[in-house]
Amino acid sequence: MKVIASVFLAALALAAELWFWRLSVGPDDETPVEIAVAGVRLRVDPRLARVRADLANAALEELDLVIALPDLAPAGARANAMPLDKLVFMTLRRRDEKLEPRDKPARLLARFLDPSVEAHPAGLILRRFEAGGPYDRETLYMTPPVGRVFWARCTPAGATPATCLSEARIAGLDIRLRFSPDLLGEWEVLSAGVVRLVEGMAR
Numbered sequence: 001m002k003v004i005a006s007v008f009l010a011a012l013a014l015a016a017e018l019w020f021w022r023l024s025v026g027p028d029d030e031t032p033v034e035i036a037v038a039g040v041r042l043r044v045d046p047r048l049a050r051v052r053a054d055l056a057n058a059a060l061e062e063l064d065l066v067i068a069l070p071d072l073a074p075a076g077a078r079a080n081a082m083p084l085d086k087l088v089f090m091t092l093r094r095r096d097e098k099l100e101p102r103d104k105p106a107r108l109l110a111r112f113l114d115p116s117v118e119a120h121p122a123g124l125i126l127r128r129f130e131a132g133g134p135y136d137r138e139t140l141y142m143t144p145p146v147g148r149v150f151w152a153r154c155t156p157a158g159a160t161p162a163t164c165l166s167e168a169r170i171a172g173l174d175i176r177l178r179f180s181p182d183l184l185g186e187w188e189v190l191s192a193g194v195v196r197l198v199e200g201m202a203r
Contacts, residue, residue: 030045030046030047031046032044032045032046033046033055034058035055035057035058035059035060035063036058036059036060037060037061037062037063037092037093037173038060038061038062038092038093038094038095038173039094040171040172040173040202041202042063042092042201042202043201043203044063044065044201045074047074047075047076047077048065048066048067048074048075048076049063049064049065049066050064050065050066050089051064061093061094062091062092062093062094063091063092063093064089064090064091064092065089065090065091065092066079066087066088066089066090067087067088067090067193067194067197068082068086068087068088069086069087069088069183069186069190070086072088072189072190072193072194072196072197075087084161084180085179085180085182085183087179088177088178088179088183088190088194089177089178089179090175090176090177090178090194091175091176091178092173092174092175092198093173093174093175093176094173094174095169095172095173095174096174100169101167101168101169101174101175102147102148102149102151102168102169103148104147104151104167105140105142105146105147105148105151106146106147106148109129109135109140109153110146112129112130112133112134112135113127113128113129113130113140114127114128114129114130116128120141120184121185122184122185122186122187122188123143124141124142124143124144124150124184124187125141125142125143125144125145126139126140126141127139127140127141127142128140135153137155137156138153138154138155138156139153139154139156140152140153140154141154141164141184141187149191150166150168150187150188150191151166151167152164152165152166152177152184152187153165153166154181154184161180162180162181163178163179163180163181164177164178164179164180164181164183164184165177165178166179168191168194168195170194170195170198170199171198171199171201171202172202173198173202175194175198177190177194
């Protein structure tokens with residue numbers, strides 16, 4: 001019961017965070033800033049930063065960014081006026097040496113899934129989590145068979161907007177993405193754009 005409660009609270013906090021992130025976006029400034037995130041050196045367009053003050057620290061353990069669709073450009077001050085289904089929130093952080101993001105569906109989440117499998121129009125498969133488990137009412141979308149190319153764990157709408165969480169490893173960092181389920185149909189464009197963005201910053 002404690003595990004279920006803690007996972008529910010974490011999911012609620014995640015959705016609430018997605019809703020309020022836009023409030024801290026500052027004015028536009030295009031001059032790149034050189035920083036290190038978990039030891040990986042990056043040149044960051046400050047219009048990407050969720051909190052501009054973070055860029056004043058040359059060495060960070062995590063960095064939160066915001067990009068806008070459809071062009072996957074820095075959201076900048078536009079984020080304050082854009083709908084949530086046009087924004088993608090990113091966290092860059094230290095890589096997990098014990099479990100790579102692409103292995104999480106098979107090694108971490110699989111034991112909580114219902115046996116049924118459904119098709120998704122964007123070439124993904126949909127798996128539902130077992131009722132009463134730690135991810136009750138959430139759904140898992142992934143590339144077949146086990147999500148090593150892409151996966152997203154999504155919470156339903158309720159007191160906060162529906163939210164999907166996906167993870168990847170790019171340029172030596174683990175990348176956590178938060179976005180609206182409405183964007184699942186564009187997962188290939190989103191994934192490719194995030195890879196280009198992070199690799200471009202790491203050069």
